[in-house]
Amino acid sequence: MLEVYGLGKRYGDVLALRDLTVRVGEGACLVLLGRNGAGKTTALRCMAGVLAPSNGTVRVDGIDAATDPTGVRARVGLMPELPGLYERMSARAYLDYFGAIYELEPALRKKRIDGLLELFELVDAGDRWLGTFSKGMRQKVALIRATLHRPRLVLADEPTSALDPDSARRAWAYLKGLQDEGSALVICTHSMEEAESLAGQGTGQIGIMSTGRALAVGDVAELRRKSGLPTRKEVRDLPTLQDIYLAIVGNHHELAESRSA
Amino acid sequence: MSWPSLDRRKAALVAKRDLRDAVSELRLIIAMVALTVAIPIGSAIGIRGLAYFGGGTAVVNRLSLVGAFFVVFIPASFSLVLALESFVGERERTTLEVLVSTPLRESEIYAGKVAAVLAIALTLCYGGLLVYCLAVFTGLGYFPLDVLIALAVSTICQVAAMVAGAVIISLNARTMRAANVMASFIILPMSVVLQVEAALILLGRTEFLWAFAGFMIVLAAVLLRMGLAGFSREALLAREVGLSHPLKRAWGAIRSGFAHRPGLLRLVWLRRIPLTIAAAGLPIGAVAGYLAAVTNAVPSSAVKPTLSALLNAAGSGSSSDQAIAIFGHNALAFLIVPLIAVLTAGLSGFLLTFFPGFLIGYVAAGSSWAIALGGVVPNGLVEIPATIIAGGLAIQIGASAIHMEAAGGWTARVLGAAADYVRALRWLIPALAVAAILEVKLG
Numbered sequence: 001m002l003e004v005y006g007l008g009k010r011y012g013d014v015l016a017l018r019d020l021t022v023r024v025g026e027g028a029c030l031v032l033l034g035r036n037g038a039g040k041t042t043a044l045r046c047m048a049g050v051l052a053p054s055n056g057t058v059r060v061d062g063i064d065a066a067t068d069p070t071g072v073r074a075r076v077g078l079m080p081e082l083p084g085l086y087e088r089m090s091a092r093a094y095l096d097y098f099g100a101i102y103e104l105e106p107a108l109r110k111k112r113i114d115g116l117l118e119l120f121e122l123v124d125a126g127d128r129w130l131g132t133f134s135k136g137m138r139q140k141v142a143l144i145r146a147t148l149h150r151p152r153l154v155l156a157d158e159p160t161s162a163l164d165p166d167s168a169r170r171a172w173a174y175l176k177g178l179q180d181e182g183s184a185l186v187i188c189t190h191s192m193e194e195a196e197s198l199a200g201q202g203t204g205q206i207g208i209m210s211t212g213r214a215l216a217v218g219d220v221a222e223l224r225r226k227s228g229l230p231t232r233k234e235v236r237d238l239p240t241l242q243d244i245y246l247a248i249v250g251n252h253h254e255l256a257e258s259r260s261a
Numbered sequence: 262m263s264w265p266s267l268d269r270r271k272a273a274l275v276a277k278r279d280l281r282d283a284v285s286e287l288r289l290i291i292a293m294v295a296l297t298v299a300i301p302i303g304s305a306i307g308i309r310g311l312a313y314f315g316g317g318t319a320v321v322n323r324l325s326l327v328g329a330f331f332v333v334f335i336p337a338s339f340s341l342v343l344a345l346e347s348f349v350g351e352r353e354r355t356t357l358e359v360l361v362s363t364p365l366r367e368s369e370i371y372a373g374k375v376a377a378v379l380a381i382a383l384t385l386c387y388g389g390l391l392v393y394c395l396a397v398f399t400g401l402g403y404f405p406l407d408v409l410i411a412l413a414v415s416t417i418c419q420v421a422a423m424v425a426g427a428v429i430i431s432l433n434a435r436t437m438r439a440a441n442v443m444a445s446f447i448i449l450p451m452s453v454v455l456q457v458e459a460a461l462i463l464l465g466r467t468e469f470l471w472a473f474a475g476f477m478i479v480l481a482a483v484l485l486r487m488g489l490a491g492f493s494r495e496a497l498l499a500r501e502v503g504l505s506h507p508l509k510r511a512w513g514a515i516r517s518g519f520a521h522r523p524g525l526l527r528l529v530w531l532r533r534i535p536l537t538i539a540a541a542g543l544p545i546g547a548v549a550g551y552l553a554a555v556t557n558a559v560p561s562s563a564v565k566p567t568l569s570a571l572l573n574a575a576g577s578g579s580s581s582d583q584a585i586a587i588f589g590h591n592a593l594a595f596l597i598v599p600l601i602a603v604l605t606a607g608l609s610g611f612l613l614t615f616f617p618g619f620l621i622g623y624v625a626a627g628s629s630w631a632i633a634l635g636g637v638v639p640n641g642l643v644e645i646p647a648t649i650i651a652g653g654l655a656i657q658i659g660a661s662a663i664h665m666e667a668a669g670g671w672t673a674r675v676l677g678a679a680a681d682y683v684r685a686l687r688w689l690i691p692a693l694a695v696a697a698i699l700e701v702k703l704g
Contacts, residue, residue, distance in 0.1 A: 011499050050362050050494050074364040084359035086278075088285045097278055101271065101363045145359070 001026045001061060001184040002047060002153055008055030009042050016042040017212045020056070024153075027203060029185040030217075031195040033245055034209035040188040041081065043209070044155045047186060048078040061152050074102070077151035081158055081188075083142035087131030091122060091141050094130060095148060102149035109148075116144045119174060120167070135162040143171060147178060154178060157188045172197075179203075196220060196241040206241070208248050215248050223248070267368040275365070275373025276380070279347055283381055293381075297336050297389040304328040305396030312401065322403050326462045329409060332393045333416045334455060336385030340420040341447060343378045344427030349440040352431060352497060361494045371492045375424050375485070382420045387413065408462070411470040415458060418477035423447055425484035429665070432496045450604070483606060483663050491665035518676030525688050528681055529650065532657050535610070539652030542611045543645065546618025547625070554626030564623050571620070580701045588697035591644070592690060598655045599682045603675070607659020613652040617645075640700035647692040654682045 007020040017039040024030045032040045045051040047058055049065040049072030058065040058072070065072045086094055092113060099109035117123050120140040125133065130141065139162045147154055154175065160168040172194070179185055189195055199206045199220055207217040216226045220241060227247040229239040239247075284290055308328055312321045351357040360370055390413065398404045426447035427440075434440040454477075461469045523531055553559040578586075594613065601609040617637075625633035637645070661678040665671055 009499075045362075045498065048362055051499055052495060070364050070366060073362065076362075078362040080355070080358055080362070082355045082358075084355040084357075086282065086356055087354075088282055089278075097274070098363065100274055101365060142359075 001028070002030075002186065003059040004043075004047065004056070006056035007043065007046055007053050007058060009039075009046055009051060010054040015212055017046070018055075020207075020209075020214050022205070022207060022214070022217055024184045024186060024205070025203070026182050026184060027179050029179060029187065029198050029204040031198050031204065031206045032186065032188045032209055033190075033192075033195055033206060034188075035249070037211075038209040039212040040209055041157055042212075044078065044080075044157055044186065044188060047153070048076045048155050049073045050078065074149075075152040077146035077149065077154045079142050079146035079154070079156040079159055081161075083138040085130040085133070085138055085141060087129065089130055090127045091117065091130060091133070092126045094141065095145055098145045099148050104149055112148055113144075116148070120144065120170065136164060136167060139163055140167065140171070143174075147174075150178070150181070151183060153184045153186070155186045158190065159187065160194070161190075192241045192245065199241075208245060210249050220244070267366060267372055269372075271365055271369045272372040272376065275360075275370055276376040279374055279377035280380060283343060283347075283377065293336070293339060293385055297385045298392055300335055301332045301389045301393035302396055304332055305393060308397050309401075318403075321401070322405075323463060323465060325397050325401065325403065326405060326408055326412075326465075327459060328397065329390060329393055329412060330455075330459055330462050332389045333386045333412060336389055337382060337416055337420050337423070339385060340378055340382035341423045341427055341444060343381055344375075344424040345430065345437065345440050345444060347374045347378055348428055348431035349434055349437055353436050357497060361497060367492050367494065368489060371428070371489050375421070375428070375488075378424050379417075379420055382424075383417060386416050386420070405467075407467050408470060411467065411474045412462075415470075415474040415477045418474070418481035419451065419454070421481040422477065422484045423451060425481065425488040426451075428488035428492055429484070432491050487663055487665045491671070514672055514676060518673060519680040519684070522677070522680050522684055525685060528654075528685065532653050532681070535607070535656035535660065536649060536653030538656055539610055539614050540649045542614030542652060543618040543649070546615035546620075547622035549615075550619035550622025550624075551626045552622075553619070554623045559623075561627075564620070568620060568624070584694075584697040584701045587700055588694050591693045591697065595651050595686065595689060595693065598651065599658050599679065602655040602659040603662045605659060606663045607656035610652040610655025610657075610659060613655065614645075614648055617648065639703050640696040643692050643699065644696035647689045647696070650685060651682070651689055654678070654685055658682060 002022070002024040004020055004022045007017060008015070009017040020039075020043055022030055032043065034040050042051070046053050046065070047060070049058070049060070049069035052066060052069070060072045061075050063071045063075070089097070095113045095116075096109055099113065100106075104112070114123075117126050120143075122137065122140060125137060130138065133141065139159070143156070143159055146156065156175075159175070160171050163171060175185060175187075185198070187194075187198060195206055198204050205217055205219055206223055208215045208223070216223055218226065223241075223244050224239060227239065227244040229243060229247050305328070308321060308325050311324065348357075351360070361367075390409070394404075394409070427444070430440050430443045430447070434443055458470075458473055461473055522528070529536060554561070554564075598609045598613050621633045621637065624636070658675065658678040661671075661674040664674065
């Protein structure tokens with residue numbers, strides 16, 4: 001579904017992303033972890049066909065983002081960190097507008113919008129201007145917008161950061177449903193619990209990013225091995241993903257510091 | 262100049278949404294409509310009052326045309342605000358990021374947004390003009406349809422030029438505050454353009470007004486093309502603007518602009534196309550000057566003062582004083598031309614050779630080609646090649662200024678072209694000095 005090979009992106013003098021190689025199959029999930037400025041958003045934008053890679057290739061559903069970015073964007077649903085909603089538009093009109101951009105038939109558009117507004121408990125607010133929505137409600141609308149056309153690849157940057165636990169559970173269940181239908185997911189998050197839960201489903205991988213590069217990519221067991229954390233017999237619990245993350249990023253920074261010294 | 266293909270249906274989707282957004286603010290609508298209706302009616306009352314109290318037919322007629330210009334200008338100025346809001350406002354609120362992540366092409370987003378702003382601004386302009394015409398010209402016994410059509414055409418282009426300018430600003434401003442400051446770069450040149458238009462209306466020469474409308478069409482087309490070429494996902498999301506240490510960055514850009522530039526001979530080869538255009542300016546100017554004199558399209562009373570000023574520029578002092586005066590005159594032209602080239606899309610570079618050619622042709626029509634050409638020998642053998650090189654390099658500066666690419670690099674291209682010009686002056690200025698000495702000693 002998503003094949004990324006040697007992906008790099010440069011903004012002027014700044015190398016925001018370098019040599020990222022990942023593969024996400026149909027119905028699979030990749031969780032990107034990393035500090036702010038690690039290159040996660042840039043990676044998502046390149047995968048979505050929004051930004052052209054400076055190096056490497058991105059293929060979605062076999063389509064090369066460099067040669068047919070419009071084709072890639074038609075197959076992708078990108079949910080950026082900020083919802084980016086039109087304040088003076090109702091939720092229904094807003095979603096209908098984006099449905100039309102993705103060339104969904106009016107009847108299908110209406111059916112899906114009604115269904116998703118109901119799923120996310122937004123039916124009563126559907127005709128209100130988006131400017132009056134709370135942060136969590138905005139995030140729900142952004143998630144609906146990004147997935148309204150049933151994309152083959154969903155790219156979401158912290159999709160539940162503003163949601164209450166119940167709404168977050170609902171959102172993850174919805175994304176899991178899309179995954180079951182064959183959509184691939186690439187999720188950026190700072191929540192280790194969410195990452196562990198998403199990646200621990202057999203088809204999930206985690207990519208740990210720092211300063212524009214992927215330090216490690218693999219499932220939780222692989223990352224545990226790569227982290228080098230001891231799994232002593234007297235320690236009952238295995239290291240959590242939080243421990244693994246800190247160990248990998250910490251090692252990287254120590255290495256970088258010793259190199260610079 | 263190619264225009265990319267677009268799906269009109271998708272562009273219409275964007276336009277419809279933007280239109281709906283713009284008219285959803287009731288207070289804004291009331292303000293715009295009130296101004297559009299109140300100003301024509303106020304102007305009409307003034308003009309009809311003047312006519313009633315015996316203001317003189319000629320004065321009333323001229324004033325009625327200036328009033329029409331005024332009525333159209335106010336709503337046209339809204340287009341800048343609307344365009345800045347549509348492009349920079351959306352960028353600031355991150356809604357543009359969402360829009361560019363859809364399968365819409367840049368050209369569809371651009372065309373849709375421009376169409377929405379044009380539709381609002383032109384509806385207000387023409388609505389105001391219609392109210393004005395009904396209020397002023399009914400029963401006045403004077404209805405200058407040709408002038409009003411020329412005004413309507415140039416208004417479309419003024420609005421389009423302002424919208425395109427706003428798009429170019431949006432690529433260099435992340436916030437509305439920055440965009441409003443940068444809008445001066447549109448407002449100030451546009452105010453000069455509008456003053457010219459007002460003067461032409463007062464002059465009462467319809468052909469000049471049509472020429473002005475033609476100029477505005479070209480200007481609007483160039484700016485719209487620039488906006489379209491520069492409006493890209495990369496420019497909106499990936500380009501760094503407004504970073505810290507602006508002076509350091511500016512100095513770095515100038516230094517890199519001057520680094521690794523080609524030598525004069527290689528530069529002449531690399532810039533052969535603009536140099537050919539500049540070289541063509543001389544014979545084209547000569548033919549134009551000859552025809553202007555023969556047909557009396559440009560009366561000698563208009564040309565003679567220029568010729569006299571040029572001939573007297575050397576003064577009547579010693580030969581070294583004369584040489585210095587001639588050199589100073591020519592060197593000043595070589596310094597001013599590249600500065601104006603940025604604003605005139607390189608036209609000043611073409612005029613650098615066209616004007617001397619025009620004067621030669623004009624003189625030739627009154628005497629002979631031998632006399633006219635004899636007047637520029639031998640200094641012309643040095644001066645003309647130098648002028649062609651300077652003119653060609655100035656055309657290159659202008660061409661760089663109106664060329665935008667999705668990947669950016671506008672500043673680097675303009676600085677590179679300017680650096681070529683400045684470096685070439687190392688050869689051109691001595692050439693002008695030699696030409697001045699030749700003119701005084703042998704001319």
